[in-house]
Amino acid sequence: MTPQTTMQTRMMTGDNIVLEQARPIEPELAARLIHDTGSYIFDCLYNGDFELYLRITSNLWTREGGAFSHVHAKAAMSGDRLAGIALGFPQPLYESEFGTGMVAMAEMGTPELLAHLPSVAGHIPWLFPEVPEDAWYLLFLSAHMQARGRGIGEKLLLDCFERAKAAGCTTLHLDVAATNPAVRFYERMGLERLAETNVPKIAASHSVPPHIRMVKQLG
Secondary structure: OOOOOOOOOOOOOOOOOEEEEOOOOOHHHHHHHHHHHOHHHHHHHOOOOHHHHHHHHHHHHHOOOOOOOHHHEEEEEEOOEEEEEEEEEEHHHHHHHOHHHHHHHHHHOOHHHHHHHHHOOOOHHHHOOOOOOOEEEEEEEEEOHHHOOOOHHHHHHHHHHHHHHHOOOOEEEEEEEOOOOHHHHHHHOOOEEEEEEOOHHHHHHHOOOOEEEEEEEOO
């Protein structure tokens, strides 16, 4: 989930990073930040069609609900620029909000995408263990590459801990690729490895690595 966005934007300036409720701004940049958190999964789902991914996910970011919506995200702002995002929600919303993404892919997807989806859509969910009822699930945490080294990831994650506790949750869960250097960051922030999952079919066909479920106990 560490940021590796390749989008060329003007350099962010200033030292102050402010966290605020995300707004439906810079949808393409938000989509790129989301892609950075799990490019293997999105490339698998969209069969490598990055432009189609951008179009659909940018649209989902601006909606007033759904798993990819800004309404579930905190934004790290550098002036008027989006420098990072943390998107997550309590388990009941995890259960209810995910259908919007698949509906949007069906509505906005190309015939090629619709023909491709059945070959992978049934396999990807096996990478992600069940989320307990008392848990808050962190779906995306990402910072713009030009704003790295300013503690954005730490600020966003600490805020997620507080959001989770405010929602009455006793744990925070997330999934991250086993090959992602962010695993070490999450461990430094107090998360523990709970399980590692691998789905051979999409590992072989789309190079999707094993994923680690990580958990933070909230006091």
